[in-house]
Amino acid sequence: ASTSASSLVVRVDDLVRNLNMVMEPFPKQVPIIITVDPSVPSEFISDDMKIFRAATNYMTNACAKTETGSIHFRITTRMSVENEPELLFECEDTGPGVDIAKYAYLFKPVSVESDPLRVSASHTKLTEVPSGAFRAAVQNSGLGLYSVATQIGSIGGKYGFRPRGIISGDDVKNAQET
Helix, strand or coil: CCCCHHHHEEEHHHHHHHHHHHHCCCCCCCCEEEEECCCCCCEEECCHHHHHHHHHHHHHHHHHHCCCCCEEEEEEEEECCCCCEEEEEEEEECCCCCCHHHHHHCCCCCCCCCCCCCCCEEEEEECCCCCCCCCCCCCCCCCHHHHHHHHHHHCCCEEEECCCCCCCHHHCCCCCEC
């Protein structure tokens, strides 16, 4: 399947509007707050559906285990190690966190019945233009974070998580970032 030229432009206002539209009725016990830093360009080149699906999967994953507090999805920028600007998508929640023994399995396909994994503070950075197709994950299949890995990996981006209490994603190097 080929990607149309229009899907290579992600309009941030449209992305936020669509995320709010999908997440507003989604079953959850806490509010979801979506913010965009002023440093974020109004549009960027990438696959809009893959960005949307990955963001939605991060937020629905957070909704599954967050019973008190809130979920905050941020779109911001930062400088890469190579001193290049990068977009950064972060989903932070106030859920119970992840057992350290499960860190290596967060972005792998798992069965919900055997091991319901969740991430308490996630971040995704996207840096390259995509190609390829997406195979949709079934809701409640335990494939939400695996789907993030598939989506973001297919467009040349990086994904990962940050354990609770870590201020910067740079504090957790390659152990949790792919």
